[in-house]
Amino acid sequence: MVEFTTEPxxxxxxxxxxxxxRRVVDEAGLAVAxxxxxxxxxxxxxxxxxxxxxxxxxxxDAGATRIxxxxxxxxxxxxxxxxxxx
Numbered sequence: 892m893v894e895f896t897t898e899p900x901x902x903x904x905x906x907x908x909x910x911x912x913r914r915v916v917d918e919a920g921l922a923v924a925x926x927x928x929x930x931x932x933x934x935x936x937x938x939x940x941x942x943x944x945x946x947x948x949x950x951x952d953a954g955a956t957r958i959x960x961x962x963x964x965x966x967x968x969x970x971x972x973x974x975x976x977x
Contacts, residue, residue: 892965893921893939896929897950898957908955915946933965 893916897908913930916923919942921932932942943960950958 892931892933892963893943893946894929894931894961894963895943895946896959897955898959899955906954908950908953911949911953912946915949916942919945929959936964 895912897906897912899906901909913923913925916930916932919932919934919938921934921938921942924931932939934942939962943962947958947960
């Protein structure tokens, strides 16, 4: 599982770097949950790691000034609340 946030934050519009991040995890086929302060995405390890690399390239190219990323290994029986619901 990966959780990420891109900055700078914009309250009035969806910044291009955030849109690209969402597109990357969607195209990777990950189960995505969007929260108020970040996005979580779950999938198999190779799928998640490839998505993280692409997410970093795409969001920096689109003007992100900071990207916070946390990668967690989950037990098969553990699904974070909200993941896979959107």
